Amino acid sequence: MRRPVPLLALSLLAASGGPALAGQTACWFENGAVVVPAAIGEVAGDYVLDLSAPHTLLHETAAQRAGFAETSLSLPVRLAGQRTAAAPVAVQDLDYRGVGFVTPIAGVIGADILDRYVVTLDFAPCRLTLEPLKRRGEPPPGALAVAMVGGVPTVLAAASNGLRGVSGPFALDTASRGGVRARGAADAPRQKPAGTLRGLSLDGVLRQDVPAVVAGALPDGVVGAIGVEVLAAYRLRLDPEALRLWLTPQEKGPGVSAGP
Structure with a gap:
């Protein structure tokens, strides 16, 4: 017979967040780029996923609309069910990155966010999975x-x-x-x-x-x-x-x- 979990244990798990889990989100191809739904601070929208960009960027138009006047911010980033607290974000004019996109691009999620996770990117269908980093033994072969x-x-x-x-x-x-x-x-x-x-x-x-x-x-x-x-x-x-x-x-x- 399975014993019920005490309410105190449940409350402790809720307080600690329990074990770190992988998060996922659907992505899509647009204009030759991988695009994901994400939020920087309270600025939710479509973001370009760019592993070749060292820094995460917020379009200045979106930043101004949200009430930010500074060009260097520290904001939480929410992506694929994961939340990064107080990450550095640069505000730039990204009109040149948005050429050819049907919907406005709110910003760019760069390697400074993605390198905090084990990243799995499936292209068919497009899906992004982020797993918390953890020390493992010898990595599997074939890498x-x-x-x-x-x-x-x-x-x-x-x-x-x-x-x-x-x-x-x-x-x-x-x-x-x-x-x-x-x-x-x-x-x-x-x-x-x-x-x-x-x-x-x-x-x-x-x-x-x-x-x-x-x-x-x-x-x-x-x-x-x-x-x-x-x-x-x-x-x-x-x-x-x-x-x-x-x-x-x-x-x-x-x-x-x-x-x-």
Whole structure:
């Protein structure tokens, strides 16, 4: 016979919040970016999810509407059932990030929020899962090593246009159309195509004829960013504590061949 839980124990669990649980939310693709419902302070709306952005941003229009005049704020962030208390938030004019979106973009959820959780991003259907960080033993095999460079998670990759190649740490850009993003004007839209790369090598897989975007800043030391057109072929699981990224192929897309 199952014994009833005493009311005192229930009240203690409620006070402590009980064990930390994973939170989830549906997301969607719009204009080549992953968009999620979230709230910064009391500003709820549609936010771009950007693992390649070191800082979380609030659109100045949304901030002014909420009564904020400062450009540097400290506000709670609510995302996928999780709440981050008193996170630093920069207020900026994000009109250039909102080009091509049907609904206004309230801001950008950056790596400084996402690196507090184990992040799982499914692309088909789009779903974001955030799990609290916890120390584990040896991470499961099959993962890519992750290095934090300039505040964003990066993995080793190589890209070439047929004449010149670059290799090194690439950020994970969940907010740009195309397969690879190169550093460009800080206020340039990330949805404008800028040609095709001959190839991209990532995790032993060579992708050919990869659409490229040249726009937006990248932290010093980051040579490029892998965009949604490539990432959407995988289920992403990023553990910032273990510094590991698991890429589980969803299906084999066009232009993909096994690498050496």
